[in-house]
Amino acid sequence: MGFKLVHYDYSIWVYSRDEVRIIIPVYVDDMTIAAKSKQQYESVRDELAKHFKLHELGPTSFLLGVHIERDRSKHSISLSQRQYIIDVLERFSMSNCGTVTTPLPEQKLSKDIAPKTPAEIEYMKQVPYKQLVGALMYLAIATRPDIAYAVGVLGRFSSNPGPTHWKAAKHLCRYLQGTKDFRLTYAPDPKSPELFTTFCDADHGGNEDNRRSTSGMVVKMGTGAISWASKLQPFVTLSTTEAEYIAAVSAGQEIMWLRNLFTEFGYKFDAPSSLYIDNQSALSVANNPKHHGRMKHLDLRFY
Template identity: 35%
Template sequence: MKDLGKLTYFLGLEVSYGKEGIRLSQQKYAEDLVQLANLIDHKKVHTPMEVNTKYKKEEGEIFGDQTLYRRLVGSLIYLTMSRPDISYAAQVLSQFVTKPYKMHYTALLRVIRYIKCTVNRSLLFPSSSSLDMVGYADADWAGCPDSRRSTTGWCMMLGSCMISWKCKKQSRTSKSSTEAEYRSMSAACSEIIWLRRLLSKLGIEMKGSTTLYGDNTSAIRIATNPVHHENTKHIDVDCHYIRELVEDRSISLKYISSKDQLVDLFTKAMSRSRHNYLLSKLMFCDTQH
């Protein structure tokens, strides 16, 4: 083994060090993606996707160059390693790689235009951040227009640093928003337990329980209420899993209002002001600042 000093570049991931902390970005990779898409116009967009727009599997005309679509979406997915702001868009567009239509390619070009306008943004890990971990979980109920499956979204914060996040369509259709939220909370709990064990291996012991914030009071009541409800039998495993973690005091569930829910970024498209507000909370900002 060789000590090559401080990490600065690895597989497209750029790491820079400053007084404010450590920054992660993929600026060169993002610029290469823009070149691959051959975007020569200077049209500016301020959000990855349009608000209240749903994309179906079959609508309009089929896109001719399916290989190009797959290459761009694959690059987009790799870019989400340091770009949480495009995670939701990448999750949506990756569902159409087998048979993309022109409207899907148009949506993909919008995401790439957004990347072109924000190519110098990076994820900041402040040097003054604490080592207290909290999590946020949410779900967009029945958001898929084809299958009516919900979208799970969660992120983990170590102090003010976002260290882990996820955006994924659920494997089963949920009959209620509470069921969708509960499944999202269960997935977030699994990540919390894994991170707690990892941090313990690194010599960072988590004192007390890790707080998981959700904006669905019904889901929180089910998790903290030992009484088994008839209408929760279909999510029985998730119920018992979260209850055990709450009883062991590994996790504590707390309510957070929807306007303060950071995970909206991973479950839906939003307005420019809301989008920028959440990014600032997640310490994702322009490098020069």
């Protein structure tokens, strides 16, 4: 039919010729057809029907647990997982819990607060900690960048969680109870002339157990986030400059992948993509090689 498999994501097929661009992501036997006009969509659907037995479900409203809403007057599309959150809260007996305003409690979490007494050990054997963190992980990667850090922190203690860790996991459930109507909304942003822009940040030595830093990154397209990550860095950094610089490298890798992906979708880039960092010394290192002497112990991959 003229579709090409996207090299940078093997679950997507693209037809791009002249002014016609059609994108089909595939998940097992579920296909979503994205086209600029209904006529293009119907043409692809009819051609596919000649080769496969199709069951047409109409405009996409739910996809893999994600609710999709459109506002054609504003040229916007919104993604949310309200029902998924309700189901998770009910599954873990938190349906009627109160609400809090932060994803994590103020107390720092570490391995030192693992269960110590026989009573605590026996109590934690009855607690579905891993199951709850696993259920929240899908939220964190699908539509809720605001809980990405919290879920990442909770996941560090899955092998031996204590009562305080369990309390923190339930704290996150209470946060979701009060924010279950949050959604990602994508619409044109006249203030951003680029196809997408990226922001990165890092704490320094924020992990209480091994003093490693956490990298944070978010990519914004139009008015909404399309990619984000909160990940522990691979080794201990000696300064805030190092931590921020390594976070920027991870963000740069995501930028390169997105540029390659969108190029295969049919978009063209005639300029670099912006990466925003809030650390002046990290910017100095990136701009002027003479500053590299301060970080000459870093591996070549970071340069």
